[in-house]
Amino acid sequence: MKLIAQRLALGILLLLAVSVLIFVGTELLPGDVAQAILGQTATPEALANLRAELGLNDPSYVRYFDWLGGVLTGDLGTALSNGQNISEALGKRLSNTLFLAMWAAIISVPIAILLGLVAVQHRNGFIDKLISATTLTSISLPEFFIGYLLVYFIAVELQWFPSVSTVYDGMGFADRMSAIALPCATLTLVVLAHMMRMTRAAILNVMQSAYIETAELKGLSPFRIILRHAFPNAIAPIVNVVMLNLAFLVVGVVVVEVIFVYPGMGQYLVDHVSKRDIPVVQACGMIFAAVYISLNIVADIVAIIANPRLRHPK
Amino acid sequence: MADPADETLLDIRNLRIEATVYPPGEDPHDITIVDDVSLTLGRGRVLGLIGESGAGKSTIGLSSMGYGRGGVRITGGQVLLNGRDILKGGMAGLRGVRGREVCYVAQSAAAAFNPAHRLMDQVTEAALKHGSADRQTVQARAIDLFGQLGLPDPENIGQRYPHQVSGGQLQRVMTAMALASGPDLIVFDEPTTALDVTTQIDVLAAIKLAIRKTGVAALYISHDLAVVAQVSDEMMVLQGGKLVEHGETRQVIEAPREEYTRALVSVRSIRHEEKPPSPEPVLTIRGVTAAYPGTGVDVLRDINVEVHPGQTLAVVGESGSGKSTLARVITGLLPPRAGEVQFAGRTLSAAMEKRSRDDLRELQMIYQMADVAMNPRQTVRTIIGRPLEFYFGLRGKEKERRIAELLDEIEMGEGFIDRYPAELSGGQKQRVCIARALAAKPNLIICDEVTSALDPLVADGILKLLLKLQAEEHVAFLFITHDLATVRAIADSIAVMYQGEVVRYGPKSEVLSPPFDAYTDLLLSSVPEMKLGWLEEVIEHRRMESAGN
Structure with missing residues (x-):
């Protein structure tokens, strides 16, 4: 029993570590989501507005915990590209x-x-x-x-x-x-x-x-x-x-x-x-x-x- | 119907058994393991098969079940059981014989039981498979056999898993398993060899009683003549796959006809006069208490012993008594919780890492398993040469000369210098390990069960060599063993260990003379003696004593 509990605890810990890696990994991806959504012709103001709207300007740890909180409550957020609810689509x-x-x-x-x-x-x-x-x-x-x-x-x-x-x-x-x-x-x-x-x-x-x-x-x-x-x-x-x-x-x-x-x-x-x-x-x-x-x-x-x-x- | 005792049960004629070997550096080829051996066994009789390792005794025993271990094949002769040649029936025929007419009791019951199933399921499996009775009947018979074999709680012990019962109990359960399907013949393959002496005697008595009660015939295989003498009606002595001598048990042990049998009977005849202790001990162990990290259980409690220069202290005890742990404390592998180890007048650091190279040099060790104590990829030259380089910085010609000298001392000669461990016999491997220890010119060598894995005659040779080296080099031995015959042969002083404590300690003559404490008495009286009726005497003696209490 103790061994099984140990395995479960380790699994949860591992999952948390993976969540950090995924978050950091996707942060490091080149390119800009706002740019990708609005295309090359977008004005700098429009880009800045969209970034603020998407919360891209917050420090990354704030966004990490926002995201993690969402994940834990079953809310995976909305897709940037088409505004769909990810949980539903997924x-x-x-x-x-x-x-x-x-x-x-x-x-x-x-x-x-x-x-x-x-x-x-x-x-x-x-x-x-x-x-x-x-x-x-x-x-x-x-x-x-x-x-x-x-x-x-x-x-x-x-x-x-x-x-x-x-x-x-x-x-x-x-x-x-x-x-x-x-x-x-x-x-x-x-x-x-x-x-x-x-x-x-x-x-x-x-x-x-x-x-x-x-x-x-x-x-x-x-x-x-x-x-x-x-x-x-x-x-x-x-x-x-x-x-x-x-x-x-x-x-x-x-x-x-x-x-x-x-x-x-x-x-x-x-x-x-x-x-x-x-x-x-x-x-x-x-x-x-x-x-x-x-x-x-x-x-x-x-x-x-x-x-x-x-x-x-x- | 004729007297059943006259009826022949097993008749092996001109048995020839071969195996394919794959020696390193050579082409695989066939060797003969058993050559033209014949034997007959009457119903209800017990035949002891005696010999050293490689004599073919297990191979012959298993051939009565039509079984060859590994690449071993029966290539000639007949095995008639109940008048039928079991080798003629093919695999299906053999499966009908095994577990029904012949059953097997292995040396290590701990390995021979499947860890995944309850004992009862395994004990009844063969009987149920061969359809001799329904489950309830077989289980009732098994419980009855558990009781006959003196197992505790016979009603419920079958519900346990193999790891939940002790080695001695497992060996009895295995005997019950063999008896459960009511066979005509049981092959006992060294059934008590892996047990402690005090356990061996009980198991032996249980087996003997069960054989007598059920009237089953048996092939009893062992290298220990004194053990076989207790249970067998007749004996066969084997050497190198050939029959040396066959006769009634009394004749074989009291009047052996062949030279080789005489050597086996008189083995352990080394006499060693005890030397008086010197004023300055080379090793003093003072108040040592030790526990393995993280367990909190003391496996050694307040140990106080001394070893004198050029003398041998034998540390004797059963498995789990703490004797090997004591060696670990002395060598610094396990720092003690309390107490100290003094060596040649100075206190040694508790941990090996903190000891000087000279401390390490003066204290060498030889192990039970010579095979695994040597690197299989190194030649004898490298193995013995390493301490010469490490401790003395010897190189080139000088090193070669010293290696030759050491090989000479262990009576092996320079012809062995380029051999790998796999190309040496068991005794030779142990000799190389002795030479490696001697190369460091130590003051003390710890010998941990160094003869336990060897055949008696080979072990005798090693003990004689150790005594000779002690006289020449004035080296002291701390000799760890469970074998009292070895202790008698070489010790100057003895420490008897039991459950982590030294229960008796002193010069050999005192320790081995009465009055004894209870444990030493039990230990000494449990060593099998080469005498008919010894087992009954001891069991009777113990029954009287416990009745008297």
């Missing part, structure tokens, strides 16, 4: 991104772990090498390349799924799934190898233990040994790498969302970076950081819970 985008990431995770995590288990059972044999070769090939190709390959073969040639992932409110579940099929497949191919290899390595490491020999000498079947005796002791490293990949699914979807024109966080972020819309960039940064940190905390907590020594002290 909410929809975020739920789209999470929807895509969730399905990619639901498909990739069990496949990766299962492939890892199968690879261990056939270690150094043909099946093991085939699994490794395939997944490593898919991780070695850049995701935009995989994305376009899928678009070409599955969307254009076979016409199974659409190449553009348009989703809208009130869309039926089946249509929605069909729309995200290709980005989801791309993400799965990208994250599969890492999780599979880590599962394989973690379990192989455990397979050296004396208690695996005990299990073998009980006459248990190889798959039962891997599943019941090796896997529970390999959970901590596996969960770590799974969480890392889940974080990647949320944070790293930018490229995939752009390829499939999927209305998620990534697209939104890219659009507003080009418009120098600092509040939006800051909000996206905070959300990505929060997702990343919380998934890692979850991994830590699962690892703590999975350890019988910590769960059942002497």
